[in-house]
Amino acid sequence: xxxxxxxxxxxxxxxxxxxxxxxxxxxxxxxxxxxxxxxxxxxxxxxxxxxxxxxxxxxxxxxxxxxxxxxxxxxxxxxxxxxxxxxxxxxxxxxxxxxxxxxxxxxxxxxxxxxxxxxxxxxxxxxxxxxxxxxxxxxxxxxxxxxxxxxxxxxxxxxxxxxxxxxxxxxxxxxxxxxxxxxxxxxxxxxxxxxxxxxxxxxxxxxxxxxxxxxxxxxxxxxxxxxxxxxxxxxxxxxxxxxxxxxxxxxxxxxxxxxxxxxxxxxxxxxxxxxxxxxxxxxxxxxxxxxxxxxxxxxxxxxxxxxxxxxxxxxxxxxxxxxxxxxxxxxxxxxxxxxxxxxxxxxxxxxxxxxxxxxxxxxxxxxxxxxxxxxxxxxxxxxxxxxxxxxxxxxxxxxxxxxxxxxxxxxxxxxxxxxxxxxxxxxxxxxxxxxxxxxxxxxxxxxxxxxxxx
Amino acid sequence: xxxxxxxxxxxxxxxxxxxxxxxxxxxxxxxxxxxxxxxxxxxxxxxxxxxxxxxxxxxxxxxxxxxxxxxxxxxxxxxxxxxxxxxxxxxxxxxxxxxxxxxxxxxxxxxxxxxxxxxxxxxxxxxxxxxxxxxxxxxxxxxxxxxxxxxxxxxxxxxxxxxxxxxxxxxxxxxxxxxxxxxxxxxxxxxxxxxxxxxxxxxxxxxxxxxxxxxxxxxxxxxx
Numbered sequence: 001x002x003x004x005x006x007x008x009x010x011x012x013x014x015x016x017x018x019x020x021x022x023x024x025x026x027x028x029x030x031x032x033x034x035x036x037x038x039x040x041x042x043x044x045x046x047x048x049x050x051x052x053x054x055x056x057x058x059x060x061x062x063x064x065x066x067x068x069x070x071x072x073x074x075x076x077x078x079x080x081x082x083x084x085x086x087x088x089x090x091x092x093x094x095x096x097x098x099x100x101x102x103x104x105x106x107x108x109x110x111x112x113x114x115x116x117x118x119x120x121x122x123x124x125x126x127x128x129x130x131x132x133x134x135x136x137x138x139x140x141x142x143x144x145x146x147x148x149x150x151x152x153x154x155x156x157x158x159x160x161x162x163x164x165x166x167x168x169x170x171x172x173x174x175x176x177x178x179x180x181x182x183x184x185x186x187x188x189x190x191x192x193x194x195x196x197x198x199x200x201x202x203x204x205x206x207x208x209x210x211x212x213x214x215x216x217x218x219x220x221x222x223x224x225x226x227x228x229x230x231x232x233x234x235x236x237x238x239x240x241x242x243x244x245x246x247x248x249x250x251x252x253x254x255x256x257x258x259x260x261x262x263x264x265x266x267x268x269x270x271x272x273x274x275x276x277x278x279x280x281x282x283x284x285x286x287x288x289x290x291x292x293x294x295x296x297x298x299x300x301x302x303x304x305x306x307x308x309x310x311x312x313x314x315x316x317x318x319x320x321x322x323x324x325x326x327x328x329x330x331x332x333x334x335x336x337x338x339x340x341x342x343x344x345x346x347x348x349x350x351x352x353x354x355x356x357x358x359x360x361x362x363x364x365x366x367x368x369x370x371x372x373x374x375x376x377x378x379x380x381x382x383x384x385x386x387x388x389x390x391x392x393x394x395x396x397x398x399x400x401x402x403x404x405x406x407x408x409x410x411x412x413x414x415x416x417x418x419x420x421x422x423x424x425x426x427x428x429x430x431x432x433x434x435x436x437x438x439x440x441x442x443x444x445x446x447x448x449x450x451x452x453x454x
Numbered sequence: 455x456x457x458x459x460x461x462x463x464x465x466x467x468x469x470x471x472x473x474x475x476x477x478x479x480x481x482x483x484x485x486x487x488x489x490x491x492x493x494x495x496x497x498x499x500x501x502x503x504x505x506x507x508x509x510x511x512x513x514x515x516x517x518x519x520x521x522x523x524x525x526x527x528x529x530x531x532x533x534x535x536x537x538x539x540x541x542x543x544x545x546x547x548x549x550x551x552x553x554x555x556x557x558x559x560x561x562x563x564x565x566x567x568x569x570x571x572x573x574x575x576x577x578x579x580x581x582x583x584x585x586x587x588x589x590x591x592x593x594x595x596x597x598x599x600x601x602x603x604x605x606x607x608x609x610x611x612x613x614x615x616x617x618x619x620x621x622x623x624x625x626x627x628x629x630x631x632x633x634x635x636x637x638x639x640x641x642x643x644x645x646x647x648x649x650x651x652x653x654x655x656x657x658x659x660x661x662x663x664x665x666x667x668x669x670x671x672x673x674x675x676x677x678x
Contacts, residue, residue: 248534249463252556256469259559263476275670278558285556286639305539317634320608324647352638359641416641 009184013176020172021165027443028164032157033420036150040129043113043145047131048329051109051143056084058135062236063088067095080145083116089138098142102130109133116146126151186215190222201299202230233299247288255281283417290419293349294404297426302346311382313376314351320359331365332356335373341382343450346433353427356420357386359448363416365390365443381433381449389443398437424448455570457499460490460516461532462508466555470503473559476550487511491519499527500571503562506533506544514547521548528569530562538620541637560671564623571622582617585677586666589617598660608633609652616665616675625672649673 058066063086070084074097085096102114109131116128130144189207196204205226206219242386255278262274296302318333326333343350361371365388374385393401400406402425407418424446428435433450457474461467462485474481484490484495487508494502495518499657502520506513533540541552550572551565575643582589586599589610596603596613605613612633616624626645630636649665657663666674 248555249466252463252534253465253469255556255558256466260469260472278670281556289639302539305542317608317636321634321636321640321644321648322642324651325642325644330649348637351636355636355638355640362642420641 007184008187009177009180012180012183013173015171016176016179017095020175021168023163026167028161031384032161032353037152039150039153042132043129043147043150047129047143047145051131051133051141054141054143055133055135057244058141063094063137063139076095083130083142083144083146085140085142087140087142090182096142098318102128102142113147140235143165190219193222193451197226200303200430202233202300226321227361229291236295236299248285251281251285253290287417287419290423291404294419294423294426297346297349297423297430302349302374302428306344306346308342308344309347310340311350311384312337312339312341312375314347315354315373315384318351318354318358319373322355322362324363326371329365330368331362332368332370333362333373334370335375337373337375338377341375341377343382343431343452345450346427349427349430353384353424354384356424357448360420361388361444361446363388364388369443378449381451384448384450385445387443387445392439392442392444393437395439401437402435433438456480456498457482457503457566458490458494458497458499459486459500459503459507460487460494460508460513462486464482465504466532469668470562473563476540477563483538487513487516491516494517494525495519495523501566502527502529503547503566504529504531506531506535507538508575514544514549517544517548530569530640532557558625558667559673561625561627564625564628564672568619568621568624568628568655571614571619582614584620584664584675586660587617589614596656598656603655605652606648606678608648609655612648612652613656616673620675623668623671623674628672 021038037129054066054069057069058327061069067086070086074084074095076084083098085098085101086094087096087101088094091101098116102112102116111129111131113127113129116126127147128144129147130142132140132142134140147297186209208216208219208223210216238311247348257276258274258281262271262278265271265274316335316337319333319337323333358371358373365371369389372385372387374383374387376383397408401408401421404422405418406422407416428450431450433448436447436449438445457479459467459474459481461470461483461487464485467483467485471481473482476673482493482499484493487510489510490504490510491509504513504516508516511534513531517531520527520529528550529548531544531552532555533544534555541554544552546574548571553562571578580591582591587596588598589596594610596605606645611631615629615633627647629649630640649667653663657665662677664675664677666676668674
């Protein structure tokens with residue numbers, strides 16, 4: 001729910017509804033007031049004509065004739081919409097259908113509105129609009145109309161307004177959602193693509209629909225950016241390959257020549273020194289290979305070559321391989337490996353990763369220590385854990401041990417290049433897993449969680 | 455044996471040629487891809503050593519062309535490309551083995567000999583015998599001088615590999631790749647420990663030891 005409120009689509013819908021609602025409301029109010037004022041104008045107009053008629057009658061024929069004429073008019077008024085009153089200076093009603101003076105001061109030709117009772121006890125008494133005019137000799141004439149029609153129209157319009165609000169709300173919501181969905185779909189397309197790219201499928205591109213709109217422009221621009229990134233990555237990869245090739249060739253020659261010297265020489269001392277040189281070359285090559293392999297994993301290369309394989313078997317084989325090494329050091333290597341766990345990934349990289357951790361555990365655990373390897377099916381992930389009771393790593397360095405060439409002071413004397421855990425980190429990342437270290441008091445627990453689907 | 459080496463790096467080539475000649479083999483060296491392919495088609499060789507990156511014609515193309523034309527001569531690919539998928543590509547193209555530069559000549563020699571031997575003798579026997587050591591595949595039992603030697607599965611596979619390549623030098627990397635199917639550089643001497651355990655079971659208490667250590671190279675199983 002919280003996510004819904006935060007989504008741009010929701011906010012667009014809301015904004016759309018408010019804008020749409022405000023414009024429709026303004027329109028309806030305008031129509032309403034136009035109709036009402038138009039109707040009032042009509043009434044006023046007919047009142048003015050009648051006032052003029054009666055005034056003429058008064059001037060020509062006098063008060064008695066006027067009163068008679070009013071009575072006559074009222075008698076003919078079948079619709080009962082007329083309101084008339086004719087009084088003399090003593091407030092004596094000479095003719096008319098209004099029982100009592102509605103109040104308000106009399107003046108020359110002024111408009112008044114007043115409730116007019118007596119229509120069968122209606123809750124809201126109908127209103128009337130009238131013009132009162134003072135005639136010569138103190139006579140007062142009130143000519144008006146009941147506003148029943150206008151009130152009726154008002155009621156209809158209000159009713160229509162409510163219905164309109166309902167329809168408008170529904171339309172605005174539907175329109176807003178449609179609009180937002182259209183935008184959302186296009187944006188989601190971009191998001192999906194970028195999620196795939198971020199996951200390592202670098203060749204994925206945003207689908208250009210061909211409408212030529214802003215979204216297509218955006219897609220084209222993003223695709224160009226992705227292409228550029230791919231070119232750069234390819235460039236880096238090419239450099240790796242070229243460096244690999246160009247450095248390997250001289251290393252190869254160096255190694256060849258050293259071997260050559262060795263086979264030609266009968267001098268035992270020379271042979272011994274050359275052998276040392278050869279092993280230096282070999283460790284140089286090993287470091288070099290590690291860097292390349294880490295770089296490859298970091299780039300996300302090889303993700304398209306992922307295959308499904310039996311991880312349980314691979315880890316069992318590894319433990320089996322290292323069991324004797326541990327025994328040589330009088331260490332106990334225990335394993336709890338669940339059967340039948342398979343994973344989709346780079347088999348060689350994952351075995352290398354596991355080998356590096358087990359290797360480290362054996363290396364940094366003193367004689368007669370214990371190393372425990374666990375592989376099990378967690379909820380939603382595969383858990384690989386290697387725990388030892390050796391010296392461990394100070395907690396402060398947990399986040400640094402996967403850095404390339406990072407080595408703890410205490411381990412500098414032992415063989416290794418400081419790349420083992422970097423490779424572990426890169427491999428875990430490539431497989432979208434999590435790597436964590438915890439204190440085994442004493443010792444280190446390395447925990448790797450790999451997603452089942454990866 | 456007759457070997458064709460297709461390699462554009464003259465320094466590396468002369469080193470390989472010298473080594474092979476010293477080991478008593480006949481070697482023909484060609485420096486570019488298309489001439490190499492032509493030569494391989496025209497002549498009979500027991501093994502081809504082909505560099506992955508060559509001028510004029512790429513190593514993988516040479517191999518694919520040869521395999522497509524029905525040529526089954528074993529091929530060892532040499533490459534400066536270390537990545538696992540490169541290796542897979544090489545083997546998919548029809549190569550029989552893949553060796554990454556730089557390598558020790560002994561590693562090259564061991565692999566070449568294994569390739570040639572595999573070509574000569576397809577293994578269909580139900581038993582293998584080296585001296586008084588007998589491995590029976592039907593019963594999965596190993597005996598020496600009629601005394602049974604209990605072996606675990608992986609030890610059995612390790613011994614089988616050594617016995618199949620009797621008289622040949624096998625390197626640690628070859629063992630790790632073939633017996634365990636692991637393609638990485640172990641930081642510890644895992645293979646040495648495994649072999650020494652196997653040796654204790656197979657050779658201890660017997661006058662003759664069959665598994666021999668070849669210093670700086672690997673191991674060799676032989677009767678004498």
